[in-house]
Amino acid sequence: MRLWDTATGEPLGDPLTGHELAVESLVFSPDGTTLATGSSDTTVRLWDTTTGQPLGNPLTGHTEGVGSVAFSPDGTTLASASYDNTVRLWDTTTGRPLGNPLTGHTEGVTSVAFSPDGTTLATGSGDTTVRLWDTTTGQPLGNPLTGHTGGINSVTFSPDGTRLATASVDDDIRVWSVDTGETIGEPLTGHWSSVIDVAFSPDGRRLVSGADDATVRLWNADTGQAIGAPLTGHESIVYAVTFTPDGERVVSSSRDGTVRMWDPAAGTPLTGHSDSVLSVAFSPAGDRLASASFDATVRTWDVETGQQVSTLVGHTGAVSTVAFSPDGTRIASGGLDSTVRIWDAETGRPLGAPLTGHTDEIASIAFSPDGTRLASGSFDDTIRFWDTETGVLEGEIEVPSGTAAISVAFSPDGRILASAGNVGTLLLWDTESYEAVRDPLDVPGDSAVGSVAFSPDGRRLAASSYDSLIRVWDVEDWRPAGEPLNGHQGLVRSVVFSPDGQRLASGGFDGTVRLWDVSTGQPFGDPLRGHDYPVVDVAFSPDGTLVASASYDTTVRLWPASATESQLCDKLTANMSHRQWRDWVSPDIDYRQTCPDLPIAPDPAGTQ
Structure with a gap:
């Protein structure tokens, strides 16, 4: 065994030697001054973490290997679980046993855990049962907890001590009421092989599990639902998992010889669509995300949990674009069926009849800043303006023939609409007269423009193009604001400003999401990788802390956008x-x- 400095990554002193066979379990005391180890040599040892020296003689009594050890919350008692079917309690000061061994399991005891108040001990065994014990008397509390169909690999209490989670060879995780001994909800299923370890988050709201299938999974501890997709990267069995003390990250260790730290929020995929995802939009409150897909649906998601909230069905073809109204009460969508639809964001029900009139696919939609109008751009070379309350067509703009209106964006004051399409120009329109306010802004090489976006203060306009570049213009004089942003390998399909206007996010056919510093034009951190296919839309959360991305790989991903x-x-x-x-x-x-x-x-x- 070795001790390591967590700040420097350097080893602390020499290896701790003394066990004659493999060390199967180790745990620090609550105050960090003592390390306890259990070994296949049937002994338990205590070590001084400062000197690395053993504290007293080995604790002996077990007749088979010791697979799990745990300190009581006050550090005065140590529990050891053995393949001899028993659990023993030890006084950590004297090294002497406390009472008789705890007996009752009919096969090896594989895991042991104290409740947060130290009054109860939980044990899991190869006999498929979990048992609860009174730590003062050593007597069992109630009947064994039964339900698993395979041996127990891990037991852990929730931080408040009211629940117990267990991981089993039967591929499942179960959550139990400590008071009643009954299971809470259905088993947590998803791993396809033995679940080796399970742990609660510090707030008790999530669980993390590691398994023989080499994956780490996150779960909602209240509902039992999986949070996001499995965390993959290990090449062999995941032996141990835990949350960092702040609950924001997960640490896992594996037989592949690596320890990994995961940020569950970093690029967490939201799965549910059955075909390419083409558009994403955050609600103004930031608690919901809407996604539009080639599977003809719009789906809404809980941003915190990653769980799907609703499915909006009505389009008869691919849904290519989606947007929330500024007040968050409505969702607008446009699709291949040439219609625009408006939905109640809370219920998911359509509000009125579809808005019809376009003769080709709707490529983009945008609410006016005051929410009273909706602009829709189409491959029929028109932009239409709709009254969002009545659905009445208010006006129409014809863009040059064959260019299409692939992207539309209102200026923050609502007076200008920018549009872009298949030809390398940006068109700027007066939203009252529907007339052009100036000559087009040219993109060198006539490269198609995939997306346009105004900065929140209206002083800049950004456009992504199919020549792999992003360009920014100063709205005051309509001159380029610096050199194009260069980094994507292939066409850039989407670009958006952060709420504070200091950063840009972009998504490209190279499968990456990229963040940029607007003032310097330089990348902000490394490209965000995780999608398997092109990224076609990106959106900032209202507080600027997250970026959502939509991809042809059928997923939506959430990425951390900044760190102070x-x-x-x-x-x-x-x-x-x-x-x-x-x-x-x-x-x-x-x-x-x-x-x-x-x-x-x-x-x-x-x-x-």
């Missing part, structure tokens, strides 16, 4: 060392303690 310095510091345990600063930042820049409340990591021994 304080948010990054919350995830660290120390500032980088002076040596790391010189190596990673620059020897010519004075050291800065980026996180004032955190210590500075020491330099490795022998360095200056």
Whole structure:
């Protein structure tokens, strides 16, 4: 065994040696000063985490290997579970056993856990049962918990102690009421092989599991529903999983020799569509996301949980575009059936009859900033303006023949509508007179423009084009604002400003989502990868913290869009060392303690 410095990644002292066979389980005491280990050699050992030296003699008594150890919340008692079918309790100060072994299981005991208040002990066994014990008397509490059809690999209490989660060889996870011993809801199913470990999030609202199928999965602990798709990357059995103390990340270890840290919110796929997803839009409150798909549906999603909320059915062909009204009460969609439809965002029911008049596919829609009008752009070379209350057509713009209106966007004051299409020009229209307000803005090479977007302050206009570039214009004089943004490998289908106007998000046929600094034109971080096919639409959440992306791979993904310095510091345990600063930042820049409340990591021994 080795101890490691979590700030530097360096080993702390020499390996801890003493066990004669494999170490099967280890756990830190609540105060971090002691490490307990259980081994195939039938012994339990306690170690001083500062010196790495053993504390007293091995704890002996088991006649088979020890597969699980756990400290009581106050650190005074240690429980050990053994393949000899027993559990033993030990005084951590004296190393002496507390009472007789806990007996009752008919096969090896594989997992043990104390309740948060320390009064109850849970054990899981190869005999398929879970048992609860009074830690003071050593007596069983009620009957064994039965329901699993395979051996138990892991048991864990919820933070409030009212629930117990169990992972089993039968591929399932079960959640139990500690008071009644009854299961809560149906088993959590999804892993296709033995579930090895399970853990609650610090707030008790989620579960994470790791399995023999090499995947990590997240679950809603209240509903039992899966959260997002499985987290994949390990190449072998996932042995252990846990949440970070802030609950924002998951850590997993595997037989493949790696430990991985996952951000469940980073690129989490929302699955449910059966064909390409063509458009996404956040609700103004940011709690819902709408997606439009080639499967002829619009779907809404809970942004926090990733769960589908509703399916809007009515279009007779692919739905190519979707938008929320500014007040969040309505959803508009347009599709291959040449219609625009308006839906009640809460109920998912259509509001009135479809808006008809276009003679070809609807490519884009946009609500006016005040929500009273809806603009629809079509491949029939027209843009139509509709009254959102009555559905009455208010006006129409004809774009040059054969160019189509692939994308439309209102300026923040609602006075100008920008449109773009198959020819490399951006057209700007007066939304009252429906006349052009100036000559077209040209895109070099006549490359088709996939998307247009105004900045929130109306001072800039961005356009993505099929030549792999993104261009930004200054609205005051309609001159380019710097050089084109270059990074995508292939056509760029979508672009959108962040709510503060400082960043752009773009999605391209290279399957990536990219973030850009508007002031410098430089990429903001690395490309966001995860989609298997082209990304055709992107949207910022109203608070600017998330980007949603739609892809031909049938999924919607949610990505973290930014991280403040304080948010990054919350995830660290120390500032980088002076040596790391010189190596990673620059020897010519004075050291800065980026996180004032955190210590500075020491330099490795022998360095200056």
